[in-house]
Amino acid sequence: MVAEQSKASGRQTQYAGLRFRMAIIIVMVSLGSMVLVSGTILYQFNIFSNQMVNAHLGELVLKHKQNIDYFLKQRLNDISHLFRSFDLSQLQDKEFLQQRLKVLQEEYSYVFVDLGLIDQYGRQVSYAGPFELLRADYSSAEWFQTAIKRPGFISDVFMGLRGHPHFIVTVKRQWGGSEWLLRATIDFVAFNLLVENLAVGKTGTAFILNRSGEFQTRPPGGEPKLTKQQYLNLFKKGEEALSTKRPSDGIHFMEGGETHFLEGYIDRYTQTSSIFSVEKMGERGERFIIVAAFLKNNEWLLIFQQEAADAFAKLKETQKMAGLIAFIGAVAIIGMAVIMSGRMVKRIAELDSEKEMMNQQVIETGKLASVGELAAGIAHEINNPVAIMVEEAGWIQDLMGEGLDKEDNLPEAKRALQQIETQGRRCKEITHKLLSFARKTDSRVQTLQLNELVGEVVGLLSQKSRYANVEVQMELQPSLPPIEASATEMQQVLMNIFNNAVDAMEKTGGRITVTSRAEEQHLRLSIADTGPGIPASNLGRLFDPFFTTKPVGKGTGLGLSICYGIIHKMGGRIDVESQVDKGTTFHIVLPLGSQAAKS
Numbered sequence: 001m002v003a004e005q006s007k008a009s010g011r012q013t014q015y016a017g018l019r020f021r022m023a024i025i026i027v028m029v030s031l032g033s034m035v036l037v038s039g040t041i042l043y044q045f046n047i048f049s050n051q052m053v054n055a056h057l058g059e060l061v062l063k064h065k066q067n068i069d070y071f072l073k074q075r076l077n078d079i080s081h082l083f084r085s086f087d088l089s090q091l092q093d094k095e096f097l098q099q100r101l102k103v104l105q106e107e108y109s110y111v112f113v114d115l116g117l118i119d120q121y122g123r124q125v126s127y128a129g130p131f132e133l134l135r136a137d138y139s140s141a142e143w144f145q146t147a148i149k150r151p152g153f154i155s156d157v158f159m160g161l162r163g164h165p166h167f168i169v170t171v172k173r174q175w176g177g178s179e180w181l182l183r184a185t186i187d188f189v190a191f192n193l194l195v196e197n198l199a200v201g202k203t204g205t206a207f208i209l210n211r212s213g214e215f216q217t218r219p220p221g222g223e224p225k226l227t228k229q230q231y232l233n234l235f236k237k238g239e240e241a242l243s244t245k246r247p248s249d250g251i252h253f254m255e256g257g258e259t260h261f262l263e264g265y266i267d268r269y270t271q272t273s274s275i276f277s278v279e280k281m282g283e284r285g286e287r288f289i290i291v292a293a294f295l296k297n298n299e300w301l302l303i304f305q306q307e308a309a310d311a312f313a314k315l316k317e318t319q320k321m322a323g324l325i326a327f328i329g330a331v332a333i334i335g336m337a338v339i340m341s342g343r344m345v346k347r348i349a350e351l352d353s354e355k356e357m358m359n360q361q362v363i364e365t366g367k368l369a370s371v372g373e374l375a376a377g378i379a380h381e382i383n384n385p386v387a388i389m390v391e392e393a394g395w396i397q398d399l400m401g402e403g404l405d406k407e408d409n410l411p412e413a414k415r416a417l418q419q420i421e422t423q424g425r426r427c428k429e430i431t432h433k434l435l436s437f438a439r440k441t442d443s444r445v446q447t448l449q450l451n452e453l454v455g456e457v458v459g460l461l462s463q464k465s466r467y468a469n470v471e472v473q474m475e476l477q478p479s480l481p482p483i484e485a486s487a488t489e490m491q492q493v494l495m496n497i498f499n500n501a502v503d504a505m506e507k508t509g510g511r512i513t514v515t516s517r518a519e520e521q522h523l524r525l526s527i528a529d530t531g532p533g534i535p536a537s538n539l540g541r542l543f544d545p546f547f548t549t550k551p552v553g554k555g556t557g558l559g560l561s562i563c564y565g566i567i568h569k570m571g572g573r574i575d576v577e578s579q580v581d582k583g584t585t586f587h588i589v590l591p592l593g594s595q596a597a598k599s
Helices: 002-085 088-092 094-107 142-147 188-196 228-244 313-402 409-438 450-460 462-467 487-504 559-569 593-598
Strands: 112-118 124-128 152-154 167-175 178-186 205-210 251-255 258-262 275-281 287-295 300-307 446-448 470-476 483-485 510-519 522-529 573-579 583-591
Touching: 002 094, 002 152, 002 167, 002 178, 002 188, 002 205, 002 275, 002 287, 002 300, 002 313, 088 094, 088 124, 094 112, 094 124, 142 152, 142 167, 142 178, 178 188, 188 205, 228 275, 228 287, 228 300, 313 409, 446 450, 446 487, 450 462, 450 470, 450 487, 450 510, 450 522, 462 470, 462 487, 483 487, 483 583, 487 510, 487 522, 487 559, 487 583, 559 573
Parallel strands: 470 510
Antiparallel strands: 112 124, 112 178, 152 167, 167 178, 205 300, 251 258, 258 275, 275 287, 287 300, 446 483, 510 522, 522 583, 573 583
């Protein structure tokens, strides 16, 4: 009973392990494919999204740059048109200039703050505006020294005499051999709003920087996110973009521990249409995407700056959604793997159970066939004691006819009765052995002594062996360790092998030698005969079902296949050695004790 429970527990453990391995294989194959496909798609999507974000921001910056360029060019054209439309005497009139300023302010939403006429020596001879700047001297101002040399000029943002940020546009014209400048101040707030009009996401803002690293509009958030040197480096990157002048899908390069992306040269309007983008780390560790374009004859740089986390927020959301879907898919795959492996293992267990039942039926069928082969020998063996019993019974009748009190008749009658009893017990023993072998197979595992089983089978076949003139020699090692096995199944194995040996030698006679011995954790039982042997071509098929070398109607071909199945189920093995005309030897190797129970 304990052995059966141990065997059942071992099977449950085996099925549990099989279920786990099947589930792992299903999960690995399914998840591996899903991860490979999803990873490839996500990787391509990530590349595409980065390109789309950079292209979108580049397009926005390019259009914004064009708007700012148009604004500056138009303001310069407005002042130039005014300067060309009126003569010097009119522009020197303060009231006339004030009227012109009012017209410009009404037409352009007060973008113009003031107007001033300046001679070649830097003196402002006429002024219209909110400040007291008439007769102001700009001769030493850096912007004047530059503007007097150019037909048109746009200055950087500076504080000047008025004490707050502003920038000016000027045009130059000659009258009477002298050079004159018409200067207009552009409203800083209006210009700043124009620049800041480009806003993307939560952190994407635009501003303008000059080559000295000075902000021409308000920095994003009121303070710079990068160092001054990082901003100045952008001019160098822009110049590299200008010098490239060839289309490109994008060039990635590393410099100073920062990853940069330089877009291809865009020859859409002029060389200053080139835009470029870089990625930089801020002073607080934030990663920024910067898209920039040159303004004002490459003296200003329009910079759009946005945190990378904000720029790629949609991508991150998509990645999170994809991750959630992948997680749900993985959970579903694992769940299905567990369910499917459980069903498959359950079906395998059912098939194993059906196979075991079929094996038991085959064993029972083989046993009945063996019983039929034993019938003739058993009949002869029983016939002798029955004949003696009949003869003694007749003798007793004769003695009773003469009278039991006559001479030695009574002792003779007692002797005859004793002989009848002895022969009856002999018949009972023979029929008991036959019935014990022929009863329904009991496959319960129990502790057995191998030598005793061998002795029983040899005794059961003794009559058949004598009639076939086959001598049986037993060389059994005494005190063998016990084995855990089914008695009837082991009896079936031994009966099949002994029957085959006797059948092989029934015409010529011979000898069967049975040897048993212990080998480490196993027992070895060898059954050797001196029969005709088995051809080498048949040895490989010897344990195949329905294969037999006996004449038609003599054997079923199931005996050795049954033996192989029984021994294999016990965790042992059965081997055969044979040479033609020299005999055959079967070796049965069985595990001892707990090993047999585990199998």
